[in-house]
Amino acid sequence: MKPRANDPPQTPAGDRLVHDAFVYSSPGEFLSATLPFVREGLALQEPVLAAPTSTNSALLQRELGEESARVDWAENAEQHKPVERLAVFQRYIAEQVDRGATRLRLLGEPVWPADSAAGVAEWKRYESFLNVALAPHPVWLVCPYDAGHLSEGIVADACRTHPTMGYGHERRASPDYVEPADFARLLDRAEKLPAPPPGAIERCFDAAADVRHFVVDQARAAGLRAEKIEGAKLAASEVATNAFRHASSLARVRTWLLRHAFVCEVSDTGSGIENPFVGYVTPDPARGGGWGLSIARHVCDVVEVRAGPAGTTVRLHLNLS
Amino acid sequence: VPEEHLGINVDVSELGESSLSVEETSYGFRIAGELTESNAYLLAAATEDSVARGGELILDLAGLSYLDAAALHLLTEIGNRLDGRGRLILRCPDPWVRKVIGIAGLEHLGSVQVVEMEMSA
Numbered sequence: 001m002k003p004r005a006n007d008p009p010q011t012p013a014g015d016r017l018v019h020d021a022f023v024y025s026s027p028g029e030f031l032s033a034t035l036p037f038v039r040e041g042l043a044l045q046e047p048v049l050a051a052p053t054s055t056n057s058a059l060l061q062r063e064l065g066e067e068s069a070r071v072d073w074a075e076n077a078e079q080h081k082p083v084e085r086l087a088v089f090q091r092y093i094a095e096q097v098d099r100g101a102t103r104l105r106l107l108g109e110p111v112w113p114a115d116s117a118a119g120v121a122e123w124k125r126y127e128s129f130l131n132v133a134l135a136p137h138p139v140w141l142v143c144p145y146d147a148g149h150l151s152e153g154i155v156a157d158a159c160r161t162h163p164t165m166g167y168g169h170e171r172r173a174s175p176d177y178v179e180p181a182d183f184a185r186l187l188d189r190a191e192k193l194p195a196p197p198p199g200a201i202e203r204c205f206d207a208a209a210d211v212r213h214f215v216v217d218q219a220r221a222a223g224l225r226a227e228k229i230e231g232a233k234l235a236a237s238e239v240a241t242n243a244f245r246h247a248s249s250l251a252r253v254r255t256w257l258l259r260h261a262f263v264c265e266v267s268d269t270g271s272g273i274e275n276p277f278v279g280y281v282t283p284d285p286a287r288g289g290g291w292g293l294s295i296a297r298h299v300c301d302v303v304e305v306r307a308g309p310a311g312t313t314v315r316l317h318l319n320l321s
Numbered sequence: 322v323p324e325e326h327l328g329i330n331v332d333v334s335e336l337g338e339s340s341l342s343v344e345e346t347s348y349g350f351r352i353a354g355e356l357t358e359s360n361a362y363l364l365a366a367a368t369e370d371s372v373a374r375g376g377e378l379i380l381d382l383a384g385l386s387y388l389d390a391a392a393l394h395l396l397t398e399i400g401n402r403l404d405g406r407g408r409l410i411l412r413c414p415d416p417w418v419r420k421v422i423g424i425a426g427l428e429h430l431g432s433v434q435v436v437e438m439e440m441s442a
Contacts, residue, residue: 087426091426091429208357208358208359208389209339209357209359212387227417227420230387230417233387234387234389234421237357237389238389238390241358241389241390241391282424282425282426283425284426285397285400285401285425285426285427285429285430285433286401286430290390291390291393291394291425292390295389295390295393295421295424295425298424299420299421299424
């Protein structure tokens with residue numbers, strides 16, 4: 001059914017973020033919401049940025065035909081990590097608002113990893129954090145969820161991370177929506193960090209340079225590619241530097257191998273980090289500062305942060321292939 | 322071809338610290354080693370006069386193998402201070418250093434330019 005263009009429930013107004021999840025189970029259903037969403041945006045002269053899966057991107061482009069050229073398609077959307085996706089969104093919003101846009105549309109499908117529970121949890125955390133990070137912007141963001149292929153847990157949490165669900169006449173407030181800070185706490189409780197395997201190697205350090213040497217040796221022995229070794233080195237060093245600066249004089253570093261990834265964990269005994277979404281925002285270079293954890297999130301495949309009164313633990317995952 | 326040395330030449334290499342050399346050349350500064358939290362102040366001190374003066378500041382990064390968030394912070398600060406009265410040119414970063422500079426979005430500052438290949442004399 002084709003929704004009417006100016007139906008109030010379909011087209012939210014206002015100058016702040018509107019963040020919807022749309023659950024679909026067939027290509028036709030996907031198009032039934034995304035096609036009018038994109039077309040209406042173009043008709044209203046609103047900038048439209050799309051970051052769907054490659055399959056859905058092809059589907060949409062075919063249906064849009066010539067109009068497809070007026071949509072901004074995010075590059076390498078299927079390779080994005082949460083921190084990269086958010087950086088792409090924020091840069092796009094800033095550019096378009098600079099050019100005078102008063103309302104924008106974004107279409108974003110997270111890149112749900114098939115083989116990493118930690119990676120899935122981080123994308124859920126990102127979905128929730130969008131409600132904070134993009135809150136002040138005049139953006140309508142629709143996140144399609146593929147019920148046919150995604151796990152029940154992923155689809156169920158879409159109701160907790162999106163204030164509104166559905167599209168067109170079906171669009172309504174999500175009764176299960178949870179405030180982002182609370183959602184992060186729920187997630188931490190549900191996704192306890194599994195204990196490292198017995199073969200994990202453990203050392204304590206008081207200087208970042210020593211952490212770098214150790215991590216490079218371990219990453220190399222694990223068989224990581226050169227670029228991933230550099231990533232592990234930089235990320236571990238940044239996390240350790242934060243620990244030395246804000247928390248404790250010693251940092252405990254543990255490394256081990258999973259089937260798909262090299263894991264490096266840095267723990268301190270400081271008083272913890274308040275912000276449950278630390279490092280998701282890439283700092284604006286015009287203002288500077290605070291790159292440590294953001295860089296770590298950019299160069300690692302997954303970064304898990306667990307902070308409490310007894311200290312902070314950061315786990316860096318770097319894929320072997 | 323060896324460059325003429327123009328006074329400033331810092332070389333730090335201590336156990337547990339990162340090794341960094343900052344050398345003043347006819348065009349700016351040549352930086353080699355690892356630029357980190359532990360030694361970024363050396364580059365800040367070496368470039369202070371050039372930044373205060375304004376104009377074009379060229380940093381040759383060909384010998385730089387590593388930089389961290391503190392180093393990015395310094396480069397950003399230099400770029401922001403030169404905004405409107407000069408330019409920071411980062412020359413020949415190796416692929417990894419280039420990637421990290423890109424992540425931080427340094428070249429989104431109007432006053433920072435990254436030049437990937439050796440410029441002809």
